[in-house]
Structure formats: structure tokens, C-alpha cells
Amino acid sequence: MQFRDLKRQYYILKEDIDQAIQNVLTTGNYISGIQVIELEKQLAKYVGVKHCITCANGTDALSLALMAWNIGGGDAVFVPDFTFFASGESVAHRGAAPIFVDVNADSFNMSPDSLEKAIIKVLDEKKLNPKVIVAVDLFGQPADYPEIRRIAKKYHLLVLEDGAQGFGGKIGKQRACSFGDISTTSFFPAKPLGCYGDGGAVFTDNDEWASLMRSYRIHGKGADKYDNVRIGINSRLDTLQAAVLQIKLQAFEKYELEAVNDAAERYSQNLKDVVKIPQIKEGFYSSWAQYSILLSNENIRKDLQVYLKEKGIPTMIYYSKPMSQQTAFEGMDTVKIELSVTEQLCRQVLSLPLSPYIQQGEQDKVICCIKKFFETRPCEYI
Known part of the structure; x- marks a missing residue:
């Protein structure tokens, strides 16, 4: 018995996945092929946001969001204590301070009560500047965004939705990866929508942030890849993974x-x-x-x-x-x-x-x- 049966999924989707991979191999467009552009449009439409920017993995997706917001030293970022390491690691990697917040025992997601207590304590201590709430959609269920966004508005904070495990989840008719000012997901193979390697994506309705993240993910490029206007990272979703995800997204929805x-x-x-x-x-x-x-x-x-x-x-x-x-x-x-x-x-x-x-x-x-x-x-x- 498999813990998450990716072999059986491949057997069922084999013909379409093999053809999609063969198309990439035939054209030879391994990086930034048309499949990547098509996938970004399909994902944005599915989630219900204006922009989807794919990248190399879910951790980079979080980092790109924090880079777009210029998060760094002296900033406080609120992260649930019960989650995968990347949710806090990406914060620390930017030089900011991860402030760990407790979760609700029934949903496993961030406790709004604990979040507000943590924000108040940071404000009282006056050592750090509260900037961002990282809300994780743990195990597939979206966090309590109605309450989290109410608190964010009260204290003038940005919301970063870590939807690495939440893609496909909903609150009412609104889909996961649309609840944050910026939202992210991971396409690690065992995730709800997974590729055959590493992959990730960032979602937002904000034009300026989307433009910045598209630049940051390719070495801070400007007009072309040899025009570098800012310090960025190398974080592209390769064409083979995009081709696989296009097939898997159809089965995921269907x-x-x-x-x-x-x-x-x-x-x-x-x-x-x-x-x-x-x-x-x-x-x-x-x-x-x-x-x-x-x-x-x-x-x-x-x-x-x-x-x-x-x-x-x-x-x-x-x-x-x-x-x-x-x-x-x-x-x-x-x-x-x-x-x-x-x-x-x-x-x-x-x-x-x-x-x-x-x-x-x-x-x-x-x-x-x-x-x-x-x-x-x-x-x-x-």
C-alpha cells in the first residue's frame, strides 16, 4: 500500500502524460516553453486571480512574495508553529523575525486569538515592526481567512497565504490561493496538485507585485535576461514539469x-x-x-x-x-x-x-x- 499513490495516478494518466512529455522533448523548449505560459493562465483562471507566476518550488514562492514586499531585518512575520519548516525558514532567510503563533486543535490551522495576542506583544515590546501574517492551509483546509484578514486590517498587516497543501480547498465559492494579498503553492509530487519534481507558484491580483516577482525569479531581469535591474534568484518552473501539471490539473478538476x-x-x-x-x-x-x-x-x-x-x-x-x-x-x-x-x-x-x-x-x-x-x-x- 502506498501512502499517497502516485504510481496508480501515473498508470491512469500515462498516455496523456507521456505524450505531453514527448512534445517537450520533440520541440526542445526545456526552459520557459509555451507550456509554462499556458499553465500560468490555467492556474490563474482556476484560482480566480489576475496573476500566476510559476517558480522552482514552494519555498521560493514564499521568498518571492517576501522579496516583493521588501521584508527584512527588524520586521516581524507571524507564522503558525504547527507547519512545515519552509513557512518560517523563508522569513528567517530574508533576515526578518518569525513570530510563532499557536493553532486550533480542531482545524490544525492558525488560531486567530493566538495571532492577535502575538501581534499585541510585538507592539508592546517595540523591538520589531509587524509586517506580514503567513497563514498556512494545513492538510488541505484553508485557514480562517475571514478572521485573519479582519486582524490584518486592524493592525495594517499583509497576508501571505501559504497554500502548499491547500490548493483546491475553498471557503464558500472562493478557492485557496486567492485569500492572501499574495498566495503561494507547491507542486511537490505528494501535494494535492503535484508534478514529477519540484515546482511552485505565486498568485496575486496586484500588478506591481506580479511584475517584481517575475523579475526576481529570473535573476532580477529587466527588458531581457541579460538586463538585470535588481538582485534576484534563479527560480523557474521547467517546461517538462509544466507539461505534466497541465495534464494533472485536468484530472484534479474533473x-x-x-x-x-x-x-x-x-x-x-x-x-x-x-x-x-x-x-x-x-x-x-x-x-x-x-x-x-x-x-x-x-x-x-x-x-x-x-x-x-x-x-x-x-x-x-x-x-x-x-x-x-x-x-x-x-x-x-x-x-x-x-x-x-x-x-x-x-x-x-x-x-x-x-x-x-x-x-x-x-x-x-x-x-x-x-x-x-x-x-x-x-x-x-x-
Whole structure:
């Protein structure tokens, strides 16, 4: 059993993907081919924004946004404590201070209450200038943007949506990657929409920022690639990856989102009385990058993970350590607040196999094994 079955996806899409790759190989336009331009238009239309700028990976996408806003030393950027390292790393790489914010236990996303407390503390200490909120759409569900944007407006902050795991999610009819002043996503293979290597994209309705990010991603180019008007980076999505993504985007829109939501619902209906299942807020729609359950404590999680592995069932822990406790951030001049929910989640969370291509028999095996594990364990495991 695969944790996220990319092999089965390729088998189903093989004919179209192989042809798309062959077209690139035949024309020889490996960098900045027409497929990249077409994909950017398709992604912008799907998300519902004016500009999409593709780049080399999701981390670069975050960096490009921060570069466009000239974020740097002395600036405070608010980041959820329960997320992948890149959300805070890109902030620190710009010389700014990542201020870690707690999350809600039910959604795994940034807590608006914790965010506002962190902003007030930064303002009170007067060491840093609050500039940006990085809101992460963790595990596929958009963050609470109605509340986050209310807070951002109150304190005059920019919102950067980290939609690396959220592409395809929605609040009402509005799609993920359109909630930020700038929004980003990742096309890492295991993401909801993934390529066959690294890739990323930035989304915005702002013409000036879009122009800056197009320049920054190609060495700060001006009129052409040999006219360099600013210091930039080398961060292009190659044509092969764009060609693959064009095919995958069609499947993603046509049936994959519905299929993965059906699979998540099957887990929820069968496991809701056994473990704590993920909760989707009313009016929200998840693209289910992960299906993450919560166990009572770290020892039970470890025992269950070992038991499932013995049965041929892969699992993953996202995430075992809070961002604020990562060695790389030690000694940084930052502002600290209570992060108890994140600390607890890191001891409880366990992600189960899930993809649009998971078969019902595979899910039945996962569900059966989890139920059997708890049936044969002492009551303190429940």
C-alpha cells in the first residue's frame, strides 16, 4: 500500500502524460516553453486571480512574495508553529523575525486569538515592526481567512497565504490561493496538485507585485535576461514539469478532488468513534493533502504506528516537533507566546494513507486494523 499513490495516478494518466512529455522533448523548449505560459493562465483562471507566476518550488514562492514586499531585518512575520519548516525558514532567510503563533486543535490551522495576542506583544515590546501574517492551509483546509484578514486590517498587516497543501480547498465559492494579498503553492509530487519534481507558484491580483516577482525569479531581469535591474534568484518552473501539471490539473478538476473527499469521508464515518478525526469547518472545503487523526498520547501513537507497519500500512507524522523548537531558530531575537496546542498536537498527530486513487479495499484494511488495535488494547488506549 502506498501512502499517497502516485504510481496508480501515473498508470491512469500515462498516455496523456507521456505524450505531453514527448512534445517537450520533440520541440526542445526545456526552459520557459509555451507550456509554462499556458499553465500560468490555467492556474490563474482556476484560482480566480489576475496573476500566476510559476517558480522552482514552494519555498521560493514564499521568498518571492517576501522579496516583493521588501521584508527584512527588524520586521516581524507571524507564522503558525504547527507547519512545515519552509513557512518560517523563508522569513528567517530574508533576515526578518518569525513570530510563532499557536493553532486550533480542531482545524490544525492558525488560531486567530493566538495571532492577535502575538501581534499585541510585538507592539508592546517595540523591538520589531509587524509586517506580514503567513497563514498556512494545513492538510488541505484553508485557514480562517475571514478572521485573519479582519486582524490584518486592524493592525495594517499583509497576508501571505501559504497554500502548499491547500490548493483546491475553498471557503464558500472562493478557492485557496486567492485569500492572501499574495498566495503561494507547491507542486511537490505528494501535494494535492503535484508534478514529477519540484515546482511552485505565486498568485496575486496586484500588478506591481506580479511584475517584481517575475523579475526576481529570473535573476532580477529587466527588458531581457541579460538586463538585470535588481538582485534576484534563479527560480523557474521547467517546461517538462509544466507539461505534466497541465495534464494533472485536468484530472484534479474533473474527478480527483471529489474522489479524495469521498475517501476522507469514508475514513471519518468509520473512525469517528475510535479516534479523534480531523474537522472541516462549516462552509470550508478541503483538498485533503493529509488525513490526520489524533491519538491520546505519544506512546499510543508509536504503538499504533508499529502495529500498522506490521500490517503493511504506511503512516507519517506531520509534525513531530514545533517550529519554535527547531534548532535553526535557536537564539533568534524574537517574541515568544504560549504554544501549548501545537506542543500537544506534535505528540498526538498521525497521518493515514490517502489519495484520490486509494481503493476501498485498502481503506477497509486501514480502518479494520485501527479498530482491531484498540479492541485488543487496555482501556487507557481509548
